[in-house]
Amino acid sequence: MSNRYAGSCLCGAARFEVLGEFERFYLCHCEFCRKDTGSAHAANLFSSTAVLKWVAGEDQVRQFNLPGTRHSKCFCGTCAAALPMMQVQGQLLVVPAGSLNGEVRIRPDAHIFVSSKASWDDELEKVPAFERFPV
Ligand SMILES: [Zn+2]
Ligand SMILES: [Zn+2]
DSSP states (O other), X not given: OOOEEEEEOSSSSSEEEEEXXXXXXXXXXXXXXXXXXXXXXXXXXXXXXXXXXXXXXGGGEEEEEOTTSSOEEEEETXXXXXXXXXXXXXXXXXXXXXXXXXXXXXXXXXXXXXXXXXXXOSXXXXXXXXXXXXX
């Protein structure tokens, strides 16, 4: 029995499936991932065995490689949402956790590159939480 995950970009033009298992789930706080996501950290699932299948919109997929680094990202050419990609010469599937639809039961394994954390990224679980935008 192999797992099947479905995902898409924000506008829905690009849709995909991942067949198989993820081996790692990392929250990366490095400078590149912070800029790339505009947030505290990236949240990516990794697999060396799972298969990525584009269901729709593969022609929408764009890739950006940051010159002089190994940082790269795939995204939808219409809505710019993060999408899965193959890295390490096609050996490693990287899937942005937020691109998956429905419930993801896997828990993150670790925060990584925490020495590069944003100054405000500290004890965030202590910040007040609201169900909706507070009025
Ligand atoms: Zn899109
Ligand atoms: Zn990173």
